[in-house]
Amino acid sequence: MPKDTLTPTLPTAARFADDIVTHLMSSLGKDPDHASDNDWRVALSLTVRDRVVDPWFESTRATYAAAGKRVYYLSLEFLIGRLIEDVTINLGLEKVATKALKRLGKDYDALVVLEADAALGNGGLGRLAACFLDSLSTLGIPAYGYGIRYEHGLFEQHFRDGVQVENAEAWLAQRNVWEFERPEVTYEVGFGGHVDYTEDGAATWHPTDKVIAKAYDTPVVGWQAKWVNTLRLWSALPVVNFDLDAFNRGDHLGASAPESFARTLSRVLYPDDTTDQGKELRLKQEYFFVAASLRDLLRRFQSEGYEIETLADHVAIQMNDTHPALAGPELIRLLVDEHGVAFDAAIDLARECLGYTNHTLLPEALERWSEGLVKHLLPRHYAIICLLNLRSLEATGTPILEHGEVKMGELSFVMAHRVNGVSALHTELVKELVFHDLHAAYPDRIVNQTNGVTPRRWLLSTNAPLSTLITKTIGDDWVADLEQLTALEPHVDNAAFLRNFDKAKRANKVALSNWLRDHHGAAIDPDAMFDIQIKRIHEYKRQLLNILETIALWNDMRDTPTATWTPRVKIFGGKAAPGYAMAKSVIRLINDVAATVNTDPVTRDWLQVVFPENYNVSMAERLIPAADLSEQISTAGKEASGTGNMKLSLNGALTIGTLDGANVEIRDHVGAENFYLFGLTAEQVRARRTQPDYARAAIEASPRLKRVLGQIADGVFSGGENRYGDILGMLWDHDYFLVTPDFADYFETQRQIDVDYRDRKDWTRKAALNTARMGWFSSDRTIAGYASDIWGAKSMLTN
Structure with a gap:
């Protein structure tokens, strides 16, 4: 074509x-x-x-x-944000x-x-999926994204006395003009019931509960509209809309029970799974969208007249994390029970189609479901998993079933022909720590595809002042080939270019300052350093380390107010899971510190703390172009990749970070001299945890940190109330994420940043080099790697 x-x-x-x-x-x-x-x-x-x-x-x-191969991207999240700007720009x-x-x-x-903002995701996982869809279309690779059309999404975040409060998102209260309802595309999805087996081993599943999955399609436009793919989201409907007999008997609530049950499946992203009911709903959601998606792609495959044995020649299915792990057992079930494929052949055929992206090194994030729950909801799948477990034990000694649980990470691994990490470091740690025995048995299965971000959304659309300067300087081909940004390098020593680069940054800072004033009541100085940490609130991401350093800096400012201080605005953004008590305590602490610091007449001209409510894609589009400093301070060995780090660096922010996730590769690309490194390495982290009382020793060795913890305990930031016993107890006694050992190095690195920021010309030069050298981190490059190394898919566009 x-x-x-x-x-x-x-x-x-x-x-x-x-x-x-x-x-x-x-x-x-x-x-x-x-x-x-x-x-x-x-x-x-x-x-x-x-x-x-x-x-x-x-x-x-x-x-x-x-008659080629399509890619089917299964993801529980697609954090697409507002589409109007995205589509308008891609159409020109x-x-x-x-x-x-x-x-x-x-x-x-x-x-x-x-x-x-479409409330279809939470954080990096969902935003990555959205970037991938953009790149699949830009590269002209035929693809469908499959997920759930959440009625309320994650939640809308508000603060009440500094405490996170969750309200239901109401994004569909407005008309969603981008979607096309497909009432003719529906599939029954079942749960529970029993399985009948014949003497020859054939199985028939008889579910007791059924819902209807109904499709809604959103076109995904690539750059210059040379190719358009589809995001197909499923909404759950009842098989019987309304029980009129029950209503006429006076059971008015019971008459609507089928509808209530069905709609529950597609109402909320990540229902709280600290309860048995929440766990059951989450597993139902994961099977619901996987079952509908596989039936849909098989229908499309069969409509083209292909033999089922050629499925892998035409279909590539990517499981985005473990949420779609049931794709393996479900595809085997469909092949065996409905298409007559022999069981072992079905395993091989399904594996040829399936790929699995691992996004985490955290044990708690590698999903596990109780065998009893899986057997109850999905009896046929449980039987298939038991057989897969036996084969895995025979081949590798690694169980899929262990301690009464189904391990979804291991299930995903054994059912995928390729397993990929999302940064070079993460991939090696996946081999070493997460799937050690499976990797030993299948040494060629794990591959690396470092994540990337789409330059259309995260530079061209989001940052008009900078993208305009780039285009005036090197032309506009960089939009579809981000590595052309290297052509900026000869200009970083040009005084006029640096002045214009600095003007672009300041224009974004002024715009953000005005927005924060108008929408969040925060009065901040656009000439101060904007120090930004935006990501899901989690202990391993260490927003806690950031706010402890903020308190220590405040103390130093108060102790020596006549010293030379670099004005700094600390900006946080992110949500904590509703059931994650420690993360919610950290949010409250940040807000308490902000209330104290921002009104201090001694320091308020030098230090401000801002935490706007309800961080989402649209807020990120305001914050990222305005950032001077990007906080990528996770505990080394815990962040899989990070894509916020890529967006911020691409937009001319310098990074302070550990050697974690994609930070390692970003530092290699932008240059060590343009990256502020601190903290223990992943190997040092593991070694430090073996030392007795390492947290207490770190606190005792740092008078500055000890003073900060004492102030928190004394209620300096909470009206005299010690409301942070959970945080203090963790830091003193079991600081698993090593906030305390990394504190001193982090604090000193921040003080070097203060000094460097005052040299505006050199700082701007470093910022410009970050932009110029970030071209490799395009999601176009990532998707090209998936296409060649995992999917065997080809572009439909000629060069």
């Missing part, structure tokens, strides 16, 4: 304006003189969406005609849309921010 076949022709601004008004009246039934801004936003979105349909259909037709319509709206008396920038 010629490269530009699918690229749409741009309309004139006048034609585009007419189309917006047409949608406003015919699709929304609104008179332009009385339409709200949100009405105009929806009309704009529908007008943009119209330009997606033709290349979407053409991509589908071309895929069928080529931003200038046209801006001019058209101006003709209509409307402001493009003011309208696009009215779109709600």
